[in-house]
Amino acid sequence: MARIVRVARSSSSSSSSLFGFGSRFYSTSAGVSHASPSSPFLHGGGARRDAAKDRNVQWVFLGCPGVGKGTYASRLSSLLGVPHIATGDLVREELASSGPLAQQLSEIVNQGKLVSDEIIVNLLSKRLEAGEAKGESGFILDGFPRTMRQAEILGDVTDIDLVVNLKLPEEVLVEKCLGRRTCNQCGKGFNIAHINLKGENGKPGISMDPLLPPPQCMSKLITRADDTEEVVKARLRIYSETSQPLEEYYRSKGKLMEFDLPGGIPESWPRLLEALRLDEYEEKQSAVA
Numbered sequence: 072m073a074r075i076v077r078v079a080r081s082s083s084s085s086s087s088s089l090f091g092f093g094s095r096f097y098s099t100s101a102g103v104s105h106a107s108p109s110s111p112f113l114h115g116g117g118a119r120r121d122a123a124k125d126r127n128v129q130w131v132f133l134g135c136p137g138v139g140k141g142t143y144a145s146r147l148s149s150l151l152g153v154p155h156i157a158t159g160d161l162v163r164e165e166l167a168s169s170g171p172l173a174q175q176l177s178e179i180v181n182q183g184k185l186v187s188d189e190i191i192v193n194l195l196s197k198r199l200e201a202g203e204a205k206g207e208s209g210f211i212l213d214g215f216p217r218t219m220r221q222a223e224i225l226g227d228v229t230d231i232d233l234v235v236n237l238k239l240p241e242e243v244l245v246e247k248c249l250g251r252r253t254c255n256q257c258g259k260g261f262n263i264a265h266i267n268l269k270g271e272n273g274k275p276g277i278s279m280d281p282l283l284p285p286p287q288c289m290s291k292l293i294t295r296a297d298d299t300e301e302v303v304k305a306r307l308r309i310y311s312e313t314s315q316p317l318e319e320y321y322r323s324k325g326k327l328m329e330f331d332l333p334g335g336i337p338e339s340w341p342r343l344l345e346a347l348r349l350d351e352y353e354e355k356q357s358a359v360a
């Protein structure tokens with residue numbers, strides 16, 4: 072608590088203490104070399120296909136609830152060997168721990184509201200410190216920052232290389248949130264929704280097959296308490312109110328990569344790798360595996 076109060080009043084020079092980051096988190100990566108065709112990162116034909124391990128990946132995933140931030144951030148984290156840190160998971164861990172914050176958090180989360188910047192920064196700070204102690208380097212943040220204050224705090228303590236903004240039409244997002252399931256034994260996420268949105272007004276349709284669990288998980292599926300229609304709609308509304316300034320902030324810094332998901336994982340994953348210029352890297356990794 073004391074740490075965030077200090078930061079809230081401080082200039083950027085002392086904000087680093089908030090996160091307790093070691094020096095590795097301050098370094099700027101070798102430069103952004105990933106892009107979507109429409110992104111400002113695409114510098115002529117000189118695409119640099121650096122080995123991902125040589126980059127200090129400090130990425131942020133933005134996107135509405137249900138868009139698939141967790142899925143793609145987690146796949147990229149395995150591919151690049153950097154931690155995927157989802158602040159929603161940190162909140163759920165805290166809820167499950169029945170620690171002193173749990174009661175307060177459950178009321179906020181179950182109404183679809185945002186946890187205070189203070190609490191969320193503290194949870195993230197602890198997670199980063201623990202990771203640093205284990206020798207982790209880089210990160211893919213999912214669900215943070217969600218407010219301008221969080222973005223400013225993050226910007227004060229570290230250099231974000233790239234912000235990926237995942238997008239899907241709103242009709243799809245509600246269905247996807249309501250179809251989410253987690254196996255309470257292995258912890259893996261699945262989705263039972265069949266999405267089939269027809270194209271109209273020049274916009275392409277979207278179809279997504281469900282991501283079904285293997286037989287051993289089938290009887291152990293649980294639904295998040297905050298994935299009811301009412302709470303999902305509240306979360307989407309809050310997201311659209313708070314996301315615009317964030318997108319603008321990262322766009323003005325030339326860090327925002329917009330990515331319209333073309334469909335489910337089979338269509339979207341290769342396109343995302345291409346946009347990030349990681350397609351060749353992934354092929355090499357698969358060949359070695």
Ligand SMILES: Nc1ncnc2c1ncn2[C@@H]1O[C@H](COP(=O)(O)OP(=O)(O)O)[C@@H](O)[C@H]1O
Pocket residue numbers: 135136137158159160162179180183184185186187188191213214215216217218221297306
């Ligand atoms: N950066 C954040 N700032 C404030 N609250 C957060 C943040 N990240 C997660 N939360 C809280 O945890 C809940 C679950 O987060 P998350 O799993 O990311 O949900 P979503 O599916 O809505 O993206 C959010 O509804 C919110 O209450």
